[in-house]
Amino acid sequence: MRRRPSILLLALALAGCGSNGQSALNPHSEPARHITTLWWWMLVVASIVFLGAVFLIGFAWLRRNRRDLPVVGESDEFNLGMVTLFGIGIPFVVLIALFVVANFVVMPGTDAPAAASTKMTIEVVGKQWFWEVRYPGRTAVTANEIHIPVRTRVNLIAVTGDVIHSFWVPQLNRKIDMIPGRRNRVLLYADRPGRYRGQCAEYCGPQHAHMSLYVYADPPDRFRAWLDRESAPAARSGVPGERVFMDNQCASCHAIRGTQARGTVGPDLTHVASRSTLAALTIPNHRAQLEAWIRDPQHIKPGNRMPDLGLGDADFRAVADYLETLR
Numbered sequence: 001m002r003r004r005p006s007i008l009l010l011a012l013a014l015a016g017c018g019s020n021g022q023s024a025l026n027p028h029s030e031p032a033r034h035i036t037t038l039w040w041w042m043l044v045v046a047s048i049v050f051l052g053a054v055f056l057i058g059f060a061w062l063r064r065n066r067r068d069l070p071v072v073g074e075s076d077e078f079n080l081g082m083v084t085l086f087g088i089g090i091p092f093v094v095l096i097a098l099f100v101v102a103n104f105v106v107m108p109g110t111d112a113p114a115a116a117s118t119k120m121t122i123e124v125v126g127k128q129w130f131w132e133v134r135y136p137g138r139t140a141v142t143a144n145e146i147h148i149p150v151r152t153r154v155n156l157i158a159v160t161g162d163v164i165h166s167f168w169v170p171q172l173n174r175k176i177d178m179i180p181g182r183r184n185r186v187l188l189y190a191d192r193p194g195r196y197r198g199q200c201a202e203y204c205g206p207q208h209a210h211m212s213l214y215v216y217a218d219p220p221d222r223f224r225a226w227l228d229r230e231s232a233p234a235a236r237s238g239v240p241g242e243r244v245f246m247d248n249q250c251a252s253c254h255a256i257r258g259t260q261a262r263g264t265v266g267p268d269l270t271h272v273a274s275r276s277t278l279a280a281l282t283i284p285n286h287r288a289q290l291e292a293w294i295r296d297p298q299h300i301k302p303g304n305r306m307p308d309l310g311l312g313d314a315d316f317r318a319v320a321d322y323l324e325t326l327r
Helices: 003-015 030-062 074-109 220-231 240-248 288-296 313-324
Strands: 120-127 130-134 139-141 144-148 154-160 165-169 176-179 184-188 193-200 212-218
Touching: 030 074, 120 144, 120 165, 130 144, 139 144, 144 220, 154 165, 154 176, 176 184, 212 220, 240 313, 288 313
Parallel strands: 120 154, 144 212
Antiparallel strands: 120 130, 130 139, 154 184, 165 176, 165 193, 193 212
């Protein structure tokens, strides 16, 4: 019976290791593999040092009543040599090796790509608390879900619309800071189709933990079809909720291409119904969650900039009906 709490804690700890698809130890690109390899080597070296220290502590405790050492006996020269070896020699070699590998092997492989080495560019803007994604040369604008063609080098330009953020998709590459007034770049590449989870890695306010994103690596044909759909304006649905949306605060904060809604405060909603999540992966994009988000966004994500619209029940449902047509 006493073992159950320990087993439960161990199970919870193991369940948290990459259970949400956001593990730096499960790389899907060459830059991420460089980082993973470095991490494992650091773990091996640190484990050897730790176990060696534990062994010496245990050995010293067992022989605490004796002044001499096995074989060498009492030798000041040997003691000085051991201190020099373990206190200076080994740390010096390990730290120099780590510096060389990290700065001359890993960094070049994970750094920003050369200007002519990528086939496309994506601009990601970090905001409190969502990601705006733009495709230069196309009108496509989306939020919190980045699509890229698989096995294609993508130049990602990271900027911020307010405070410092940090863009990080652990399975694809290292993190990169988004600093006001600067445009930082990182290579985005996936060697197999899939969905890769990312996260803001710099504390940016009370909803920092709810500022996540997905990167979809699509086969080239599927990606081109998605980009064409995303670049198209919203189709006119004619449902009553469209007028409710345009006549209220919604159109002042959100943009829907092809309509009079041109707000820049919140995410672009032109094709919001095609996304899998809402509020930067906080909730799934299902009808019940969509309507709950419209009714009371502060309950789901306190502190976000979406106000209480003060609409009646029928208007809330009408707006949800309209948003579901935006595919």
